[in-house]
Amino acid sequence: MGSRSPRPARPIRSGRYPAKELCSQCGLCDTRYVAHVKEACAFLDQQLTQLEEQTHGRSRESLRSGSLAVTDTDYFGVYEAMYTARKRDPIPGAQWTGIVSSIGMKALTTGLVEGVVCVQADERDRFQPRPILARTPEAVWAARVNKPTLSPNLSVLEQVEQSGLKRLLVIGVGCQIQALRAVEKKLGLEKLYVLGTPCVDNVSRAGLQKFLETTSRSPQTVVHYEFMQDFHIHFKHEDGSVEKVPFFGLKTKELKDVFAPSCLSCFDYVNALADLVVGYMGSPLGWQWLLVRNQRGQELLDLVWEELETQPVISQGSRRAAVQQGIPAYDQALTLPMWLAQIMGAVIERFGPRGLEYARFSIDSHFTRNYLYVRRHYPHKLEQHVPPFARRIVEQYQLPQD
Known part of the structure; x- marks a missing residue:
């Protein structure tokens, strides 16, 4: 990336993109399928329950037995099996061990599918996404590593149609997959597979630059980063070094405006409509x-x-106190001195939630924040937009009364 300036993000034009500032730039509106956007867009018509039934033959709501208790299905969606895994021989240059890339490549080499929708990086900017329809394992391999910016993956749907292929694998995040599922039957495919990743807090390319410059010691050399289970952000640099910054030391006041409004209004962290989800x-x-x-x-x-x-799979510790304390801390944009943030990070890493309990912590923290965001900025959308499972999760906590 060097010193080149990032390309500007695609502007959100209200005429072309009906969700306006809530547009997640999923790419659907850049195709002829824009005709279906009012039913397909997660931010115009939230229909996770109906689409879960369509995709899995059951939904979170149909699986409830009448109990008011919050369940793992509320948290993680419909699932048949859950695993903790890693590749024995990691793919060189992969963000983790390369499970997602390996599945994409194998799907092509075995003939399971004829094409894979995935995201390579722009040649001039490693963080600028470039969605492609990959027809070879090499093209999938070139798409390894997350691009933590809004990405128009579905913009290639017309290429899929024009190619004439009938068996497709799509790799994507929740907002993209909800739109895809809504138009799935119009694509003319014999078989569609969806490999999803959990997704939260994406940014525009300019927002990413602000985050890197505000948080990392060397923003120009960051290869990729992730908010990890040890309550630190891990920045991997070009020289292979890993920089760790504690969550509690983030300059929240400066960063509250970098996340996309669509991400601050999203309740599909776990990609509920994918066939298989691979995250961490x-x-x-x-x-x-x-x-x-x-x-x-x-x-x-x-x-x-x-x-x-x-x-x-493990689940250890308790998240509830940390989530409740974090609600006003985020609301008030509190930032701890770095020395204290380091101590808190070390203590919580050792004694805090792990495994599935960490996943619940992350979901709780984001759902309470996002519920407040929608209530404050889009109160007219609150009733229809927040799914029932998200309401049950949020109701476990005391939220500030505006």
């Missing part, structure tokens, strides 16, 4: 968290199963 937040450091949601997801996982090392 429900597993120990260095491992990946896999959620198989249906038979298609199992088919995808089977492609690489023999290449994986697995261990049982």
